[in-house]
Amino acid sequence: MSRILTVIRQPLVVALVxxxxxxxxxxxxxxxxxxxxxxxxxxxxxxxxxxxxAGQNVVILGxxxxxxxxxxxxxxxxxxxxxxxxNGADSGIxxxxxxxxxxxxxxxxxxxxxxxxxxxPPLVMTLGMLGVLQGLLVVIRMGIPSGRAAPGLSSFVxxxxxxxxxxxxxxxxxxxxxxxxxxxxxxxxxRIYAIGSNxxxxxxxxxxxxxxxxALFIIxxxxxxxxxxxxxxxxxxxxxxxxxxxxxxxxxxxxFGGTSLAGGRGGYTGTMAGAILLVILQSILxxxxxxxxxxxxxxxxxxxxxxxFYGRGxxxxx
Amino acid sequence: MAEITITPRARAGGxxxxxxxxxxxxxxxxxxxxxxxxxxxxxxSLSYRSLTGLLSTYMALILxxxxxxxxxxxxxxxxxxxxxxxxxxxxxVVLMERWGGGGxxxxxxxxxxxxxxxxxxxxxxxxxxxxxxxxxxxxxxxxIFFTGxxxxxxxVAGTPAPALFWxxxxxxxxxxxxxFYILAALTAVLLVLSRTRLVTQLLAVGDDQQxxxxxxxPVVPIRIKGYLLCGLFSALAAFCITGDTASGDPLVGGKMTxxxxxxxxxxxxxxxxxxxxxxxSALGALTIGxxxxxxxxxxxxxxxxxxxxxxxxxxxxxAGVLAGRRARA
Numbered sequence: 018m019s020r021i022l023t024v025i026r027q028p029l030v031v032a033l034v035x036x037x038x039x040x041x042x043x044x045x046x047x048x049x050x051x052x053x054x055x056x057x058x059x060x061x062x063x064x065x066x067x068x069x070x071a072g073q074n075v076v077i078l079g080x081x082x083x084x085x086x087x088x089x090x091x092x093x094x095x096x097x098x099x100x101x102x103x104n105g106a107d108s109g110i111x112x113x114x115x116x117x118x119x120x121x122x123x124x125x126x127x128x129x130x131x132x133x134x135x136x137x138p139p140l141v142m143t144l145g146m147l148g149v150l151q152g153l154l155v156v157i158r159m160g161i162p163s164g165r166a167a168p169g170l171s172s173f174v175x176x177x178x179x180x181x182x183x184x185x186x187x188x189x190x191x192x193x194x195x196x197x198x199x200x201x202x203x204x205x206x207x208r209i210y211a212i213g214s215n216x217x218x219x220x221x222x223x224x225x226x227x228x229x230x231x232a233l234f235i236i237x238x239x240x241x242x243x244x245x246x247x248x249x250x251x252x253x254x255x256x257x258x259x260x261x262x263x264x265x266x267x268x269x270x271x272x273f274g275g276t277s278l279a280g281g282r283g284g285y286t287g288t289m290a291g292a293i294l295l296v297i298l299q300s301i302l303x304x305x306x307x308x309x310x311x312x313x314x315x316x317x318x319x320x321x322x323x324x325x326f327y328g329r330g331x332x333x334x335x
Numbered sequence: 336m337a338e339i340t341i342t343p344r345a346r347a348g349g350x351x352x353x354x355x356x357x358x359x360x361x362x363x364x365x366x367x368x369x370x371x372x373x374x375x376x377x378x379x380s381l382s383y384r385s386l387t388g389l390l391s392t393y394m395a396l397i398l399x400x401x402x403x404x405x406x407x408x409x410x411x412x413x414x415x416x417x418x419x420x421x422x423x424x425x426x427x428v429v430l431m432e433r434w435g436g437g438g439x440x441x442x443x444x445x446x447x448x449x450x451x452x453x454x455x456x457x458x459x460x461x462x463x464x465x466x467x468x469x470x471x472x473x474x475x476x477x478x479i480f481f482t483g484x485x486x487x488x489x490x491v492a493g494t495p496a497p498a499l500f501w502x503x504x505x506x507x508x509x510x511x512x513x514x515f516y517i518l519a520a521l522t523a524v525l526l527v528l529s530r531t532r533l534v535t536q537l538l539a540v541g542d543d544q545q546x547x548x549x550x551x552x553p554v555v556p557i558r559i560k561g562y563l564l565c566g567l568f569s570a571l572a573a574f575c576i577t578g579d580t581a582s583g584d585p586l587v588g589g590k591m592t593x594x595x596x597x598x599x600x601x602x603x604x605x606x607x608x609x610x611x612x613x614x615x616s617a618l619g620a621l622t623i624g625x626x627x628x629x630x631x632x633x634x635x636x637x638x639x640x641x642x643x644x645x646x647x648x649x650x651x652x653x654a655g656v657l658a659g660r661r662a663r664a
Contacts (some may be wrong), residue, residue, distance in 0.1 A: 313483025
């Protein structure tokens with residue numbers, strides 16, 4: 018019995034059950050909601066959030082109040098850079114990918130340096146970086162026209178690639194596998210958990226804590242950049258602050274996936290389920306015919322309710 | 336934390352002692368420096384009139400930063416402060432309009448606005464402290480809820496506030512600008528609050544929650560009280576923004592939440608809790624306002640203004656963190 022309880026309590030199981038329940042609810046509210054095509058569309062949207070959340074996840078796992086509030090800014094920046102580099106031509110895809118990854122890595126590096134060398138709390142550092150990025154977006158948008166996605170990129174994101182499933186979903190699955198391998202089968206992954214659960218002990222055991230932490234922020238920036246690139250492919254052209262809507266939801270996806278904000282505990286598989294859960298919830302609310310105000314109130318209340326299932330803090334004990 | 340107790344206080348240098356006594360000094364220096372810079376680029380900006388204008392424009396952010404400070408004291412954070420501000424803003428504007436905009440209507444609406452702010456704070460306190468949800472995500476969820484509620488009350492921005500209200504806010508009373516009365520009242524309230532046990536208790540909880548609990552402090556009620564204070568000051572901030580913009584806008588506070596957090600950090604408070612001053616946060620809010628103004632008066636090309644602002648805020652944020660740490664160490 019107790020073993021069954023442990024399985025049921027697992028965040029991943031909770032998320033999967035909730036996903037199934039929400040799909041059922043959606044189907045009941047508007048028939049066709051859980052149809053194949055519709056589910057694929059949901060998964061595309063979820064993969065964008067999920068890719069951002071991958072970076073957020075490693076930063077949070079690394080502990081010491083790790084959090085990256087600048088991901089939204091990097092997503093927007095990457096979408097603009099990609100749009101301008103490829104400018105509607107397939108030949109520009111590879112340079113665009115390289116440029117976006119470099120930009121994401123650069124801002125991740127800055128975050129990491131501020132957090133490690135100056136010991137600025139991650140929340141403050143990345144919040145400040147978000148302001149810089151938003152300013153940079155204004156400068157770029159004034160200077161050059163917003164670019165267009167290359168047809169190759171658009172079809173990668175929106176059209177079936179292999180087995181009737183769009184390339185971006187395959188990409189997301191690959192990221193999921195790589196993340197699982199990295200977190201559980203490599204020294205790097207084990208070190209993330211080590212610095213996340215006890216930084217001092219990890220340092221004493223010879224883990225290069227600073228380098229690790231900088232690397233985590235670089236990874237976060239690069240994942241955000243990849244998401245920005247895919248977002249451009251999804252929407253066709255980049256517009257102002259498209260990435261803003263990813264910052265806090267990426268954190269919520271991580272929490273719904275069962276990763277503790279205190280660091281050191283959790284994984285990416287749950288986060289993927291968390292991202293899907295969040296997107297389905299939003300989608301159901303848009304199919305239901307209520308005002309924007311009612312939608313937001315229900316969304317906020319549901320988020321609170323769902324959080325009751327996940328990683329609540331421990332009660333104080335003497 | 337262990338190092339702090341080992342460091343002998345007597346050996347601390349003069350600057351450190353000063354910082355320890357007045358942790359908001361760096362923020363004050365930055366504010367004075369920015370004021371001077373403002374004066375260099377636009378001498379007119381140091382006039383009595385412009386300074387009063389600056390104060391009444393940024394009073395809302397000052398109050399919101401103070402609101403944020405009380406939860407940060409206890410090591411919590413409130414990402415819904417800005418949406419509480421929006422909610423109270425639209426609620427009082429709509430109530431004032433519905434009740435005719437007379438003196439009685441205004442006062443009654445303000446009283447209800449305070450209650451609304453307290454109710455929002457109570458909800459935050461319950462979900463974070465009593466239900467033990469993680470503060471960052473839980474208050475983000477409540478912020479979505481509050482924004483939805485604000486949109487329900489007033490779907491589009493634009494309902495004007497009664498003239499009586501904003502004329503009073505922007506005007507003068509007995510020859511003195513109204514903003515100064517607010518400042519005086521605020522100073523008095525903060526002084527009284529700083530003498531209460533609650534602030535000490537919030538700081539104790541923020542410094543070491545477990546230790547506070549073991550000394551017998553009711554940790555959960557204390558944290559809830561912190562959120563109540565936050566809701567209360569967010570409502571006051573809403574009054575100021577209503578006086579400044581003279582209208583209701585369901586999304587007015589959205590961008591202000593992160594600024595309020597930045598202002599708290601600028602003021603030298605520790606986001607991890609247990610250390611900080613409200614004066615520092617108020618100065619931090621002024622710093623953000625003054626940076627915007629300096630960047631404008633410097634003649635920065637308009638497309639570069641946001642970038643320069645963002646960069647300057649990042650730099651002073653770092654300065655705030657480093658100075659705060661020096662004061663504590």
